[in-house]
Amino acid sequence: MQIGIDKLSFATTPFYLDLVELARARDVDPNKYLIGIGQEKQAVVPPTQDAVTLGAAAALKLMTPALKERISTVLVATESGVDNSKATAVYIKRLLGLSRFTRVVELKEACYAATAGVMMAKGLVATDPQSVVLVIGTDIARYGLNTPGEVTQGAGAVAMTITANPRLLSLDQVSVTASDDLMDFWRPLYSEDAMVDGKYSTQVYIDFFLQTFERYQEMTGRQWADFDALLFHLPFTKMGKKALEALLGDHDDPDSQRLRAALTASQQYCRQVGNLYTGSLYLSLLSYLQNGQARPGQRLGLFSYGSGAEGEFYSGVLQPNFENQLNDVAADLATRQQLSVAEYEKSFNGQLGLADTDVSFDTSKDPSPFWLTGQGGHQRQYQVNQ
Known part of the structure; x- marks a missing residue:
């Protein structure tokens, strides 16, 4: 029985910032952002949006009455959770109108957790092939105004259904995971903004990719020439390029040219949105599928990474x-x-964040399908835009 991704969608905020304008405001050469980092635009988060509303918006794009009946589990991966106890998935399940008899769980391991959700979902579907597992990766990447990480901020969510006999990507059995207790990126409980050791994190990312891919090769016998595309977690687009070049080196044959072209196609959406944390790899997949030379039967390699640190390399075959x-x-x-x-x-500065006060937000300028309307009695208030 084949198991994999049946449907895939993406949602972000209705607003963006042109990074040329940000560069001018910060007295920086725009090419440092456009070329050095590889970003052009960045999603801007209004106070009326958070990880819950973004995740629900992405999942809504997949929903049909028949699909709602089949969803048995909702797994939401995020490092932008809104409660230390209550799962983001509970809020999203209600906003989507899913059955009361639905399992809901929130997953966390930096940017990697959506891939953990995919792997868990595979196991759930294997035990009940008639079920559908909804996996969501939803996040807001914050590093602070006028900080070195400001240009790598972003926001958005991906949603996937994992099923038997998938119509999008059938996942291979072999995957390779590695983890280490490292401090390349973290967000303390008292901080809304992330902390990162940028150069160290980049090197750890590359090392995890090379190590998991090498082990994958040993287990399967496949080489990089056997892939039509290698897709990466892209906190910024240059990161994926550094990892791919670490693998390909000076090779300039047709296989390496194909992989470089596929990477360029996979970077296009991230370049327009910014960092999605848990959703980034899957936006890269979406970008390749809609901007690259994707065809049924292609084998795709996917590298997922989360700081702190965990990485996984796995693969799948595109379906008709x-x-x-x-x-x-x-x-x-x-x-x-x-x-x-x-x-x-x-x-x-207007986002709710860690504030403990009651507040109401003006939703009149936000066309999104779901809103965070404010906070009352220490409870976040959500509303469907009808």
Whole structure:
């Protein structure tokens, strides 16, 4: 029995910041952002959006009445959770109108956790092939205003259904996972903003990729030339390029050229949105499928990484008519509204975060399908935009 990703969707905020404008405001050469980091635009999060609303919006793009009846479990991966106890998945299940008899769990291991959700979902489907597991990766990447990490911020969510006989990507049996207790990136409980050792984190990322891929090769006999594309977690687009070049080195044959072209296609959406944390690898997958030379029967390699640190390399084969199982990301991105740097800074400072006070937010300028309307009595208030 084949198990894998049946449908895949993406959602982000309705607002973005042009990073050329940010560079000018920060007195930085724009090419440091556009070329050095490989980013052009960044999602801006209004106070009315958080990990719950973004995750629900991504999942809504997949929903049909028939699918709702089959979902047995919702696994939400996030490092932007809104409660130390209550799972983000509980809120999302209610907003989507799913059955009371649905298992809901929140997963955390930095940017890696959505892949953990995929692997857990495979096991659940194997025990009940009629069921569907909804896996969501939803996050807001924050590093602070006028900080070195500011250019690698972003926000958004991916949603996937994991099923038997998938129509998008059938997953191979072999995967390789590695983990170590490292401090390349972390977010203490008292901080809304992440802390990162950038150069160290980049090296750890590359090391984890090379090590897990080497072990995968030993277990399967496959070489990098056997893949039509290698897809990466992209906290910024240059990160994936560094990892791929560490593997390919000076090779310039048709196989390495194909992999480099596939990487470029996979970077396009991330370049327009920024860092998604748990959803980043799967936005990379979406970008390749809609901007690259993707065809049924191709074998794709996927490298998932989460600081702190954990990485996994696994693979899958594209299915016939896979393109029908995706939402039109380019069309969605084209509808966003550009904000000025001043408007971005106001939105950044206006998010609810760790505040313990009652507050109500104005939702009139937010066209998103779900809103965070405020907080009352220490409880976040969510509403469906009807």
